[in-house]
Amino acid sequence: MNTKPNNFIKRMPLAGKYQPFPKFHYPERQWPDKKLEKPPLWCSVDLRDGNQALITPMNIDEKLEFFQYLVKVGFKEIEVGYPSASETEFQFVRKLIEENHIPDDVSIQVLTQSREDLIRRTFESLHGVKNGIVHFYNSTSEVQRRIVFQKSKEEIIQLAVEAADLILDLKLEAENNGHTKIRIQYSPESFTSTEPEYALEICERVIEVFQPTEEEPICINLPATVEVYTPNVYADIVEWFGKNLKNRKAVTLSLHTHNDRGTGVAASELGLLAGADRIEGTLLGNGERTGNADIVNLALNFYSQGIDPGLDFSNVQETIRIFEKCNKLKVPERHPYVGELVFTAFSGSHQDAIHKGFLDLNSKAQLNSKSMNEYNSHSNYNKEIKWEVPYIPIDPKDIGKDYTAVVRINSQSGKGGVSYMLEKDFGIVMSPEEKKQFGILVKDYSNQYWREINSLELKKMWEKFLAKSNKVPTYKVET
Secondary structure (H helix, E strand, O other): OOOOOOOOOOOOOOOOOOOOOOOOOOOOOOHHHOOOOOOOEEEEOHHHHHHHOOOOOOOHHHHHHHHHHHHHHOOOEEEEEOOOOOHHHHHHHHHHHHOOOOOOOOEEEEEEEOOHHHHHHHHHHOOOOOEEEEEEEEEOOHHHHHHHHOOOHHHHHHHHHHHHHHHHHHHHHHHOOOOOEEEEEEEEEOHHHOOHHHHHHHHHHHHHHHOOOOOOOEEEEEEEOOOOOOHHHHHHHHHHHHHHOOOHHHEEEEEEEEOOOOOHHHHHHHHHHOOOOEEEEEHHHOOOOOOEOEHHHHHHHHHHOOOOOOOOOOOHHHHHHHHHHHHOOOOOOOOOOOOOOOOOEOOHHHHHHHHHHHHHHHHHOOOOOOOHHHHHHOOOHHHHOOOOOOOOOOOHHHHOOOOOOOEOEOOOOOHHHHHHHHHHHHOOOOOHHHHHHHHHHHHHHHHHHOOOEOHHHHHHHHHHHHHHOOOOOOOOOOO
């Protein structure tokens, strides 16, 4: 045996190339002792941030179909585009307004850089809107200031303040007709790479221009444009930022996290604990690079804790259909809550526990029959009975899935899974000894052919097992 060390392996370059994010000293943090008790304000950015990240951006008809679905789900704020970026984006905003596609209780949000020509074009797109949000931004990080803009801190602040002055003038002009209401949102882009004290300073200067009140607040959005530190540090900075705002009650504090470190959802949740009021994200996490915070994931996390998320994802198959059709992307099989396999168990011990969990629900529902078919048809149990099925965090039926794929049989499965499938699909209830003997037979069969076994195959195998054992079932086999 060769025991020499693997010194020939080429190592990834590291020393001096990457720097850890700066420490943020905040021992006064209070968010770790809090818990989520209500959902945030939700804003979908699928039609802007999500759309601009697609290989083939949506056309106007696709954007309209997506917009109508977002309204159906329950979003009250939807970022619909970047109207100064292209004619398609501009015309889509006009279509929404001129053809009355926007419900009275829904606000459309549009994005613009802090440049005069782009700001004016943005307001042109909003002509006649009933409820609009103008979202303007400029990048504030040290790297962007030094490399991209080659401007000082004060020059970057002045850029934002001049944009705010213009936007205030155009807002008042648009509102003079009495039918339009424009709200304001400002983002210090690359917030997570910006010195916190400087981000607070530039936001305070922008807030001073608009003089918001509790009745007419400004939205300050803190984007993790690139996710550079762990969610707990993001939460620390969000809490610090909120506590140091001079007029916090006149500010809606919003988060827009990306997923570069794979923790966009976690950062959003901890940011809410830290005092944020609002979340921007996309359905199923589409967006630039690794994507945005996944609003479906976030909303169903609330739901799993007994909190109404305020968004209706009771039919996630429709969510998937719209997402895949308009974005031309596929939903991964392991995507939280919605993926094809997320409620599926192949492991024998897991299957046995799931089977017993369903039988326990049957018992609590006071169903006389032990048949899984009987349980499956019982529609009111979820209003009366606590959901306690091992390995299945929420009832798949609550989001429009069924129990067909909860247990699937392969060589990793055991007697619990085999008996579950026969009971669920055909009403076959086996004795403990039959479960043991037949489970061994099924495992050997799957090992031999090295593939999954469906329920019809199981039924045929069960019938052969009975015939070979000279046994006649005393219960009815439902087909």
